[in-house]
Amino acid sequence: MSLSRLIADSSEWTFPMLERYNEVIGQIASNDFGLDTYPNQIEIITAEQMMDAYSSVGMPLGYKHWSYGKQFVLTEKNYRRGQMGLAYEIVINSDPCIAYLMEENTAMMQALVIAHAAYGHNSFFKGNYLFRTWTSADAIIDYLLFARNYVAECEERHGVEAVEVFLDSCHALMNYGVDRYKHPAPLSLHEEKQRQHDREEYLQSQVNDLWRTIPAKPAETVIETERRYPAEPQENLLYFIEKNAPLLEPWQRELVRIVRKIAQYFYPQRQTQVMNEGWATFWHYTLMNRLYDEGYANDGFMMEFLQSHTSVVHQLSFDHPYYSGINPYALGFSMMSDIQRICQAPTNEDRYWFPDIAGQDWLKVLDFAMRNFKDESFIAQFLSPKLMRDLKLFAVLDDDTQDELEITAIHDEDGYRRLRLALADQYNLGSREPNIQVWNVAHRQDRSLTLRHTRYHRRPLHPETTDEVLKHLYRLWGFTVRLEAVDEDGRVSLVGECPANRERL
Amino acid sequence: MATFIDRRLDGKNKSAVNRQRFIRRFKGQIKKAVAEAMNGRSITDIDNGEKINIPARDLSEPVFGHGPGGRREAIHPGNKEFTAGDRVARPPGGGGAGGGGQASNSGEGEDDFVFELSRDEFLELFFEDLELPHLVRTQLAKTTEFKSVRAGFTSAGNPANIDVVRSMRGALARRMAMAAPYSRRLRKAEEELQRLLDTSPVDEMRVQELSEEVEHLRARVRAVPFIDTFDLRYVNRVKQPQPTTQAVMFCIMDVSGSMDRARKDLAKRFFTLLYLFLKRNYEKIEVVFIRHHTVAKEVDEQEFFYSRETGGTVVSSALQLSADIMRERYPVSSWNLYVAQASDGDNWHHDSPACRDLLMQRIMPYVRYYAYIEITPDRHQSLWEAYEDVKAQHRHFAMRQIDGPADIYPVFRDLFKRRVS
Numbered sequence: 019m020s021l022s023r024l025i026a027d028s029s030e031w032t033f034p035m036l037e038r039y040n041e042v043i044g045q046i047a048s049n050d051f052g053l054d055t056y057p058n059q060i061e062i063i064t065a066e067q068m069m070d071a072y073s074s075v076g077m078p079l080g081y082k083h084w085s086y087g088k089q090f091v092l093t094e095k096n097y098r099r100g101q102m103g104l105a106y107e108i109v110i111n112s113d114p115c116i117a118y119l120m121e122e123n124t125a126m127m128q129a130l131v132i133a134h135a136a137y138g139h140n141s142f143f144k145g146n147y148l149f150r151t152w153t154s155a156d157a158i159i160d161y162l163l164f165a166r167n168y169v170a171e172c173e174e175r176h177g178v179e180a181v182e183v184f185l186d187s188c189h190a191l192m193n194y195g196v197d198r199y200k201h202p203a204p205l206s207l208h209e210e211k212q213r214q215h216d217r218e219e220y221l222q223s224q225v226n227d228l229w230r231t232i233p234a235k236p237a238e239t240v241i242e243t244e245r246r247y248p249a250e251p252q253e254n255l256l257y258f259i260e261k262n263a264p265l266l267e268p269w270q271r272e273l274v275r276i277v278r279k280i281a282q283y284f285y286p287q288r289q290t291q292v293m294n295e296g297w298a299t300f301w302h303y304t305l306m307n308r309l310y311d312e313g314y315a316n317d318g319f320m321m322e323f324l325q326s327h328t329s330v331v332h333q334l335s336f337d338h339p340y341y342s343g344i345n346p347y348a349l350g351f352s353m354m355s356d357i358q359r360i361c362q363a364p365t366n367e368d369r370y371w372f373p374d375i376a377g378q379d380w381l382k383v384l385d386f387a388m389r390n391f392k393d394e395s396f397i398a399q400f401l402s403p404k405l406m407r408d409l410k411l412f413a414v415l416d417d418d419t420q421d422e423l424e425i426t427a428i429h430d431e432d433g434y435r436r437l438r439l440a441l442a443d444q445y446n447l448g449s450r451e452p453n454i455q456v457w458n459v460a461h462r463q464d465r466s467l468t469l470r471h472t473r474y475h476r477r478p479l480h481p482e483t484t485d486e487v488l489k490h491l492y493r494l495w496g497f498t499v500r501l502e503a504v505d506e507d508g509r510v511s512l513v514g515e516c517p518a519n520r521e522r523l
Numbered sequence: 524m525a526t527f528i529d530r531r532l533d534g535k536n537k538s539a540v541n542r543q544r545f546i547r548r549f550k551g552q553i554k555k556a557v558a559e560a561m562n563g564r565s566i567t568d569i570d571n572g573e574k575i576n577i578p579a580r581d582l583s584e585p586v587f588g589h590g591p592g593g594r595r596e597a598i599h600p601g602n603k604e605f606t607a608g609d610r611v612a613r614p615p616g617g618g619g620a621g622g623g624g625q626a627s628n629s630g631e632g633e634d635d636f637v638f639e640l641s642r643d644e645f646l647e648l649f650f651e652d653l654e655l656p657h658l659v660r661t662q663l664a665k666t667t668e669f670k671s672v673r674a675g676f677t678s679a680g681n682p683a684n685i686d687v688v689r690s691m692r693g694a695l696a697r698r699m700a701m702a703a704p705y706s707r708r709l710r711k712a713e714e715e716l717q718r719l720l721d722t723s724p725v726d727e728m729r730v731q732e733l734s735e736e737v738e739h740l741r742a743r744v745r746a747v748p749f750i751d752t753f754d755l756r757y758v759n760r761v762k763q764p765q766p767t768t769q770a771v772m773f774c775i776m777d778v779s780g781s782m783d784r785a786r787k788d789l790a791k792r793f794f795t796l797l798y799l800f801l802k803r804n805y806e807k808i809e810v811v812f813i814r815h816h817t818v819a820k821e822v823d824e825q826e827f828f829y830s831r832e833t834g835g836t837v838v839s840s841a842l843q844l845s846a847d848i849m850r851e852r853y854p855v856s857s858w859n860l861y862v863a864q865a866s867d868g869d870n871w872h873h874d875s876p877a878c879r880d881l882l883m884q885r886i887m888p889y890v891r892y893y894a895y896i897e898i899t900p901d902r903h904q905s906l907w908e909a910y911e912d913v914k915a916q917h918r919h920f921a922m923r924q925i926d927g928p929a930d931i932y933p934v935f936r937d938l939f940k941r942r943v944s
Contacts, residue, residue: 033527040525058525067530070537085584087545090538091638114526121531136525182544190585335601344600412602416613417594425609428602441598452587477593486585
């Protein structure tokens, strides 16, 4: 019986074989584990096409720009020299969900990639709140197509050069082109008036009638202090520029908007690397094991799979010559597996740390975790003491006022909380990237734009790149731009200005 | 649930445009690198691209980021000996454990950005805005050559040229089109027949009628031929006359005792450049190497550059030999002739007028371009003076003096720069 279920025992894949794998994996994923996915569109591509896909940061169709060419040249070089293997897959957050499979992969790899991308990542894209909030999977391909055509049209009309330098400037601020919070929809004029009216009435109703009898003071002369514009600091620099830059042409505003939209599309991915990869890795591991248990795959398949899986989730220790930080696959996979363990076989320690989930249905808990967290909060919530011990995590404090580094916490009872918070902070985009916001526009004077960088833990901006970025910003704004830094005591100092003010120097 | 799409046959060079843009943008830097890369190449080593170094700094894309300094706490795995409160010295270089988590974007740090230009890209950049002077294709040969070029498809041709895919595609479309009206009626008739058979009582007459119609329609559909002569498509080839684009380049080098290793090397580089340049303009190019001291000899590349043989100098011997070879092997009607001569100008005194006459009478009328470089730091000698007479009379004669490796590229560009007329 079990023999007849075996899908293949060859390492060469064929299309019917892939379809069979996909069918079986899909059934297990949705029936046994309840994964909710977009429909899949699985595309087989060559290594060369994979490099193309790579260099356009995973967008299936990007507009033309030299930086993608640079990326391509770099990828090609590394690949040719054998310094880098290509990823086995690329998956795109779209509806239908597009997954690229490389033709060089063995049959096992294709099955693994189908499980990983077409069911793992796919269900994450569909379920996680950040993706649900910020991306519309069904529209992205159309939007990219629009962007590509629009950029091409602009190039035709205004010259390749002009478009290119403008895009350069937008790219420099790309990370500051995202909304971090959903803003409520702006009120219509009618609603606004209605509310104002209601508020007035309510306030009036609170006023004691006696106050009316007090004689009015002569009106004081009000000193007109110039109000700042924008009234509140704005964090979305590109949005602010699109709406407020005085000199931009309409097509330039549209380009700013395109870059901004694409940045926003990638924003969730930047915040869920550990979770997204961990989730997909956890599911390919679970699904492949189920394939084997039910007789769809044989021993050879499984050995090959385990070999590849373990190398993906391997974490080098900090003193290894090739160590380059924490491997998101390893961390994510360990955490997902650990949650499963806590649900299924909790220890007393787990019961103390995770009273809510210990002993619960692991599928529900994992699903909840996948839907409602991002890397930062996920780690802060679910990193268990056992895992910290397994990974032998430790925290190193690097303070430029001290001569030496300090080990502030290790994987012991005193250190768990601090480790967990520090690790979560490491994945917090808000602290990883400098916090720079639009502070003021001198709209009655020289129209200069002032940004403020609120320092986090006294970390300064990188001096070289900052000036370069200011030049780009100047190109977009068209008038003087200034960058000020605010330290923890609230003192403000000027960091950079473009064009440089000669009088001040 | 899932759709599989085979994209392997789609166009692969999606990024080609972006690559070109990249090269265009950094043309300045790349060109500089190309010029440097030119040194130390063999004359026939041209079928490779070239590795190009650009300082990574020049093509970085700046973004706001944190610089070193401030207070940061990083988490690392694999603790072996530390306990809380330990203090360790800052690792040298500031990075290491302190950097934690944030790898540099390029992964390359401050290293140069190295990449490979394809041969075409390389030469394109290198020979940009140079041209062959006086390139007039006179006497486009009675023996015009033809080149067979594909030109779409035709509906008539010889059987060897049938394009099977096109033909079958056409046949399929025709079959569908021709059978369509019958198929539609057939489907309706079958449906109705089925419906009649399902209802009781069965209307025998109508059933009979319908069955016949179904039978009839099936026959009609079957009668549409699978493939018809009408469907056949042939690959169409047309012949385009090709202008003769073949050239021969004569490299004449003086190997007398006064030409030392360094001077030969300079000559070699110059020849290499010229060869590459001609190669771009002509489909087929031959090189004739002639070396001379008091007697001239035609040799192969190896011997040309590396053999050690010295003696006095009689330049006219080489010119004589060149003229002979031209007459015998390279008729002007089908060959474009180029001559490059390198010498230190130290000729036997009475030979120089002979050189001038040989050039005027037997060589200059036939060649497209004659470039003479004199590799000497010294003052010119008799040969230069004799050649100046030639120059005065022939526009396609050029002579320059080269002193060191740095001169080669400028001199070359000067000789072949695009002249706005």
